[in-house]
Amino acid sequence: MRKRITFIHAADLHLGAPFRGLRALSEAWANRLLTAIPEAYDRVVDAALARQVDFVVIAGDIFDSARASYGDYLHFFEGLRRLDKAGIPVYLCTGNHDPFTSWSRDFFAFPPNAVMLPADKPGFAAYRKGGETLALIGGRGYYNQTWPSDEDIAAGVTRAAAEQALADAVPDAAQAPFAVGLLHTGLDLDPVKAPTNPARLLRAGMDYWALGHIHMKYAHPSFDDPRLVFSGCIQGRDIKETGERGCFAVTLEEGARPALEFVPTASVVWQRMDVDVADCANVAEVTDKIMRELFRVNGKAHCEEMCVRITLTGTTPLHAVFARPGVLEDLRKHINDGYPSFYCDALVDATLRPYDKEALRREGLFPAVFLQVADALRADREDEIAYIQEEFLLKNIQLPSAYTRRIDELAADAEDLVLDLLNRGDE
16 A cells, blocks of 8 residues: 655744734724634634644744744744644744744643754654554755855755664654655745755655745645645734645655645635726726625635725716815725625725827817827837836836836827826816
8 A cells, every 4th residue: 555644734834923004994803804714723723623633843933033022932833733632743944033042941841752853954853653654754944034155954854864863763764755854945036034945956866855944835846746845834924924824744756756735724815806896887887896806806805804006997977076185984884894805905096087089189288299209219129118117227227028018008098197297287
């Protein structure tokens, strides 16, 4: 029979992390978000217990701060003890937010099931079941909050090194069917935070690398062949961390590629949402459409509650209404009062006023002159790009290549913006 193991891969718990910027808008939601991260950690533990996995790995940044509170320690260690009672080992390493030197030995001692890998050198452990070694675990954590630029965090973390280090204590280490690496690293995605070359990890003899630091789901070479994997953070903390968040349930089986199952853990999901209101005749219809979109997006988000930033789009006569003082804020408040499980932290107007540009050209006034100049500039794509490049250089900013590919779209947006500003001037 082919050997098989299952485990939970989690990272970037960030227990104790603050949610900045929301308290001024909603004290209730700021308080709600403070409970969301510990709830997400509880769901990681629940997932391990429900699946009766062989073990759990946590790839750094367990705490958000090098000075974690007693309450944060208490909550984390309660989770470890729940796993200990179920006989599930936990292997963890430290990250840049919770380096090895910051862990307080005054609060708690690790329960028997928990193994903290060292940070001053590579460390190794063996997972045994039924008198047999099934997996070697190797890794290294952050010692301080910064990582030396001339040192590779993955150096020495190999299967061969694990077999050699464990040979005396674990005689059958070399026969273990699986090996798992555990690191908190920027890989080749973040050149500052302990980067390492993916090719080096792929040569290390590990069947799976459980990585932390990058707050998004990512697999290399691909999710069809997930050898180097970031599980992402377990709970989004702001609008930059949109979408579902969680951990991975991993299955390793002899002769097969690693298999991943994503386990959502975030009770509050952040989303950005565009709502085209071109077909809305009045503000009441805008409200109804926003609420329908909120329910649609929430239904796909695998969460109980949702913080959302809404951008209104489309060409509509309501553009002038949205520009009136207080209208957008009143609309945002109405949305937030309408359904307590949604919170709109910002409502942005990106709608356009409908214009008859041909009529403007026939009038022969300043808008007609502006449109003629815009047409002339857009007629020569190379001159258009050169003009934008010069403007960026004057501000000592490099022109992103994506802008040149979107030049027609950006030019059209700029044209509409100028016409809107001219119209506001008339008002």
